[in-house]
Amino acid sequence: MSLLPNKVPNKRRSIFRIAALAALATPLLASAGVLPDDRADALYHRYEGGGVTIQGPSVLVRKKMAEKYAISANYYQDMITSASIDVEVSGASEYKEERDQYSLGLEYLRGKTTYNLNYTNSEENDYEAKTTSFGISQDLFGDLTTITMGFSRGEDVVGNSTDPTFEQDIDRWSYRVGVAQILTKSIITSLNLEVITDEGFLNNPYRSYRYFSPTDDRLFVLAQEIYPRTRTSNAVALNGRYFLPYRAAVYGGYRFFTDTWGIRADTFEVGYVQPIKQQWTLEARVRYYKQDHADFYSDIFDRVNQQNFLARDKELSTFNSVAFRIGASYEFAQSGWRFVKKGSLNLFYDRIEFSYDDFRDARFSLLPSDNANFRPAGSEPFYEFGANVVQAFVSIWF
Amino acid sequence: MTNGFALKLGIAVVLLSGLSACGNIEPWVKPYERQALADPIMSANPNPISGSYMDHVFEAREGARGALGGGGGGCGCN
């Protein structure tokens, strides 16, 4: 079994790329007519699962001026320790890394229209992502309808920490449009569409696909992934929220996704918000995600370069995930305290269970063949893991 | 492909915005009836710092992306 140079950490490239995408899809906040209140939030986030631990702070401040302009700034950091299954299968050792992300946003409100501009920069030692987005939000029909549209442009630079000469680009465009509609005094619904196109070096320079070893088909050989140089995806999502008369809210949503790589995904979400007394709010949510694999994905190929494009990224496989969340918020200083109008302490916990249908746990075929747990390549059990996600944050409104 | 779709999106939005000229549709939820909609528990994204983090957690591990935006509702004041 041959390996890529084993100093190379097999990184979750997609996290870093997608970091910029999360900025692309920055949700537009309040409807036009009134800008959201000034606030500052400080968050500690922690993800642990599948041999990966990612934790760090996030700080967000927003301030408006003259009820017309608003500025917001966010600093976000990931501190990563990863011994994921990809790292282990490639024979590399656990690696540590850090990613820093800065965002700046501007908003301008005029009548019933809000314009916003956003810039995000994400950096780590072998990946840089820059995203600029522009959006408009417009209230219509007595403020019962809100239309939003946005456009984003991203530019990433992909590096390779073992090869200083390696430098590739990704260009990204995203177009989105949404309609939020108030149906009754208690119901609001929304429909969102988004098209995203990527062009450039879209795979992870550290990741490999595998194929049956020509000398012993119980074992596998790794080779560098080859991806298409373009990807266009379409997503459409429908959401609704209902106010229960005893003061609680129930919400739900569905998103349909397809792309030119042959991936098709469905996302379902249902949640419940229950305020208790004056100061507490509890929330519970279930999210179910299901995806079909990309055309050029396979857990194991028959031979090297079997097709034009080859991938073994489990994010492109057939899998499903279920996420359960519970959260609690406590509001303090409700009558104000000096310059603070009110504040909240929040703790959210998510448990996500991932279950793969065509991505196998290749560690089983790396065991010595006389080991009782050894499984031949291509017959290992399918991979699954659970992750714990914790968010603890404090918010103050001023 | 993207440009064709984007063009259609753009035209749809322009048309929709043009509908604001037909502002004569009487709102069936009056401005003074929006107590429930203005309640913070009815906000789609009450804590943006948390919302964007969770969006990132999922997007980094899934093939799907996009259509997460939203807005609207609220007090409808001014």
Added chain:
Amino acid sequence: MSSSKWIRVAAACGALIVSSLVGASASLAPTFTLPSRAGDTVSLEQFKGKVVMLNFWASWCGPCRTEMPLLEQMHKRYSALGFSMVGVNVEANTKDAERWLQDTPVSFPVLFDRDSKVSKLYDVSAMPSTVFIDRKGNIRYLHRGYKAGDEGEYLNQIRALLKE
């Protein structure tokens, strides 16, 4: 005959549309009676002879809350000259409003329009809405919404109506 009738109807509609756009009109303020925060019942007729600024507000409405301290100042300043601010809270459940008023007290009468009777009567189309009523009981100015700086215009209109 029918054409002149249509012309009159059209003219009346046109006047209504124009006057609602401009925000000034000279129609009689519909009278009403509502329970007040003090526990008694208050009727608009009690204010005949005074300039009244009728302010429709709710505790869940941000601009309404921002506006209130300014309205309190106006009431204090001009109430001795024959002016009264009258707040009409439009909430079906007044618990939140009462709690908010404890933190931000006002000295002018606050009435509770729990059934939205008066909101409908005055065709409230924005939050907040402010209606200026002159000494004779006519609606003179209408403001929809509140933006910083509007209070300057309010003061001018109060002074103009007090002079009459």
